[in-house]
Amino acid sequence: MAKTPMAATYEAIGAHGAAVDPDVALMLALARGDESAFEELVARHQSRIVALIHRFVGDEAEAEDLAQEVFLRVYRTRDRYQPKARFSTWIYRIAANVSLNALRSRGRRRNISVPLSYEATETQEGQTSAHVEDAHADRPGARMEQEELRTQVREAIDQLPENQKVAVILNKYENLSYDEIGAIMGCSVMAVKSLLARARTNLRERLAHYMSTGRMRQSLA
Amino acid sequence: MVGGRDFVSHRAVTGRNRRVTMEPNQPMCRRVRENLSAYLDGELKGTARRLIEEHLAECAECRAQLDELKETWRLLDELEEPIVHNDFRREVLALARAEAQAEQIAREGGRRSVLAGLAASAAAAVFVFGLYASSRPLSDPPTPRQREAITYLDLLENVDALLCLDQARELQSLGQSMEASPAAAPAATATKEASGV
Numbered sequence: 001m002a003k004t005p006m007a008a009t010y011e012a013i014g015a016h017g018a019a020v021d022p023d024v025a026l027m028l029a030l031a032r033g034d035e036s037a038f039e040e041l042v043a044r045h046q047s048r049i050v051a052l053i054h055r056f057v058g059d060e061a062e063a064e065d066l067a068q069e070v071f072l073r074v075y076r077t078r079d080r081y082q083p084k085a086r087f088s089t090w091i092y093r094i095a096a097n098v099s100l101n102a103l104r105s106r107g108r109r110r111n112i113s114v115p116l117s118y119e120a121t122e123t124q125e126g127q128t129s130a131h132v133e134d135a136h137a138d139r140p141g142a143r144m145e146q147e148e149l150r151t152q153v154r155e156a157i158d159q160l161p162e163n164q165k166v167a168v169i170l171n172k173y174e175n176l177s178y179d180e181i182g183a184i185m186g187c188s189v190m191a192v193k194s195l196l197a198r199a200r201t202n203l204r205e206r207l208a209h210y211m212s213t214g215r216m217r218q219s220l221a
Numbered sequence: 222m223v224g225g226r227d228f229v230s231h232r233a234v235t236g237r238n239r240r241v242t243m244e245p246n247q248p249m250c251r252r253v254r255e256n257l258s259a260y261l262d263g264e265l266k267g268t269a270r271r272l273i274e275e276h277l278a279e280c281a282e283c284r285a286q287l288d289e290l291k292e293t294w295r296l297l298d299e300l301e302e303p304i305v306h307n308d309f310r311r312e313v314l315a316l317a318r319a320e321a322q323a324e325q326i327a328r329e330g331g332r333r334s335v336l337a338g339l340a341a342s343a344a345a346a347v348f349v350f351g352l353y354a355s356s357r358p359l360s361d362p363p364t365p366r367q368r369e370a371i372t373y374l375d376l377l378e379n380v381d382a383l384l385c386l387d388q389a390r391e392l393q394s395l396g397q398s399m400e401a402s403p404a405a406a407p408a409a410t411a412t413k414e415a416s417g418v
Contacts, residue, residue, distance in 0.1 A: 038317060042310050054303040064306055068313050075317045146299075153299045171262060172297050178264050189264075197258035204293040211292045 023087030030078045038078070042071055045088075048174070049095050055169040056099035057106075058154050066102055070095045085183060092174070092184045096166050103162075149210055156206040164199035167192055249276060253283050257290055 023044065029037035049070055054063035073094050157165060166185055170176045171192075176184070178192040185192070253276045259265050260273050277284050 035318075035321075039310070039314055042313050046309055046313075047305050050303055050305045050309070055300065060303045063303055064309055067309070068316060071313045072316055072320065075320065149296070150299045150301065153296055157297070157300075168297075172294065173300075178259070178262070193259045193264065196262065197255060200258045200290050200293060203297070204289050207293055207296050210296055211289065 021083075021086050024083045027074075027078070027081050027083065027087060030075075031081050038075055041074065041087075045091060046071075049091065052092065052095050052169065052174060053099045055157070055173050056096075056165070057102055058158070062102065066098050067095070070098050073098075089180065089183045092170065092176075093186075096170075096184065100162055100166070152207065152210065156203050159206065160199055160202055163187075164195050164202065167195040168199045168203070171196055250280060250283050253277070253280070254286055257283070257287055261287070261290060261294065 023041060026037040026041050026044075030041070046067065050060075050063050050067045053066045053070070054060060057063055057066065070091065074091060157168065160168060163185065167181055170181045170184060171178075178189045178196075181192045182189050187195075253273055256265060256269065256273055260270065265273060277287060
């Protein structure tokens, strides 16, 4: 019996071919000129993509701008779209690349505009904890403490090397498996395991001051 | 899922029945700590997971490490979840439509350019062919028949005059003969009118 176009499509997806991916079907409908399929794709993914990018850049307005760019990139490829992986894998990869590019260009701007003393605190490993401790010498109210903690978490993630940052965000906030992260990042499961192990170690050192339990908090007190 | 092969093979070397005590077991602790992250993420299955759990049950240091990693991961929950702007989808769709229209215009513009280009190419081809055709007799060597024609070109151009001259000579000789014989004169006059000489 001849294969249907959709069956052939899913077969082409490879390892994920057995799973029905409605996003791939929508993308193929868009490729055939069904513009409503794009609207459906945006509706299905906008929250996750904006949130994902927000984890990288830390600014809501910028996250929305970059998410728009992600969806436009998806739209632009509609005529030559070939489903080789799950749609979510593909769009996460685009989102991660767009985010990292934005951070790189921001980093170039920061190198010009940020005072040297602040920059030194930001870029040297091992300095963050001391910086945090100084900032909390005079503890403000609970709300400000919460805000401060949020800022420190944000900075701790920002200071991770790029590949560790991507792995952490995809694993922690998107609940993706090592296999899925590897597919998005284009690396092996073992590499993802290594990245996440090192990222956890780095984050633990940088956030030690805020741990409610454990020896590291005691040692800093 | 991450395979626990390294971890398992290490355990095999150290001996499955070896009892782990609270004393620091450096190689074992190192192996366990390398795998704690994957263990927390649920990426270790089967034997690898069981060996980690057995070690954690007996090693306070590694349990403390595990607690710190858990706490670190929990702190990451502090980051706020952004609320997507209500108009986000509408704006994306508007931008996409604008791009599609721009592509359409570019494509149509491209078609017009192609047609204009084809017309210009055709005109240029006709012009070039005209130049070529007009220059060809000058540039190509003449054929034998053409050479012969060129040789007798002057003769051919004046053939009518020569014919008239022949006729004039005939008339002249006819006139001379009529002077000698007057009966032939009307016929000679008629011939002269017909030739327009």
